[in-house]
Amino acid sequence: MGPGVSLGADYTCFHSDDDQHLSAAFHDGTSVRTVAVGRQVIDRLTLYADRDRPLKNGWNVGYGLAYSYSYDRDSQVYQQNEGMQQAYDTRSKLREQRGEVYGSVSKQFGKGLAMEASLKGEYYRIADYRKWTAYPRFSLSYVPGGKHVFQLTFATDKTYPSFWQMQSSVGYIDGYSEVRQEEGLRPFTDYALNATYVYNRNYIVNLFYSFQDDCFMQLPYQSPERLTLIYQTRNLNYQSHAGVVCVVPVPVAKWLESRLEVGGLYQHVRCDDFFDLSFDRKKWVGFGNLSNSFLVGKDLLFELAARVQSPAIQGNLDLGSIMSVTAGMRWTLAKGRMSCSLYCTDLFNRSLPRCTLDYAGQYMTMDNHFYLRTVSLKLVYRLGGYKQKEVKKVDTSRFGH
Secondary structure, eight states: OOTTEEEEEEEEEEEEEEEEEEEEEOTTSOEEEEEEEEEEEEEEEEEEEEEEEEOGGGEEEEEEEEEEEEEEEEEEEEEEEESOSSOOOEEEEEEEEEEEEEEEEEEEOSTTEEEEEEEEEEEEEETTEEEEEEEEEEEEEEOOSSSEEEEEEEEEEEEOOOTGGGSOEEEESSSSEEEEEOTTOOOEEEEEEEEEEEETTTEEEEEEEEEEETOEEEEEEEOSSSSOEEEEEEEOSEEEEEEEEEEEEEEEETTEEEEEEEEEEEEEEEEEEETTEEEEEEEEEEEEEEEEEEEETTTEEEEEEEEEEOOEEETTEEEOOEEEEEEEEEEEETTTTEEEEEEEEOTTSOOSOOEEEEETTEEEEEOOOOOOOEEEEEEEEOOTTOOOOOOOOOOOTTOOO
């Protein structure tokens, strides 16, 4: 093997038990009671080979390939079922394969100009679904002087549903709401374009556009056949966002650093097949964030940050405005070896929006009263020159029920 070659293999075995006990009584005297036992076992193997190779005149190329195989065994068995109309046992096996081949090229030109481009081809197979996809990436940066930075990036990526979302099953939240999964859910491709200008390392203007083709999300639907609210993850036609973000430092005093972030975006989501209805919705959204750092001496720092966002949309849902305030302090002592931090997030418990549904004869109001405020205290003492080692985290984002 030549220089710059990297070979590797990863194996993950995941096991999860998920039991549910539900009982509910209604005003008409009826009641429901269910006991469901869920189990998931996943084996995943990944093999990869990469190589980076410098060429003449500052060019650098990289290429490689990867293969991933996953085997999922899922089950949900109802040991007790009283009063539920739709409750059935599910047992399934799912095999997923992904093969990738990719190449990249980069170049550092003179006068602050740099370029990088890559292309990845993927073959994806799960059950009877097979698809070839190409993922191009490109970035260009230009730094004409010490105070100006220009960046342009275009990227494509893929988002995969969890293994459990691709199985046919029905789970219950309460006596009225249920979560339904059906086979056939597909991954989607995300295209993102960003243009950024940075002045003096502090002033930032970012223009962005993203398009999620065939994206999926979980949305509610009120059944016309029975008194049931169904939550189901479905593939939509697409979802897109376009907007601008500006970051501006606010000069006040030497002991106070303030940073203001304001922006807006245009949302567009379309679905031609969601149960027996369709939707094509658009919305303008504004947001702002103000962060403040108060320095008292050299060792004591107070922080206060606030974020607001105007109403937005999520599929067929309307999301209300949100507000979040965070406050904290950090005290450093023992010549920097020891630190004490105290933080309180979401002081007014307003970071979760109110959800409403008023579309095509569907009416629902979901006013969440979850307690999201948190208080944390952290004490840290560093022994000598100790540095925490970085450990590679296992990706379990697609695991679990």
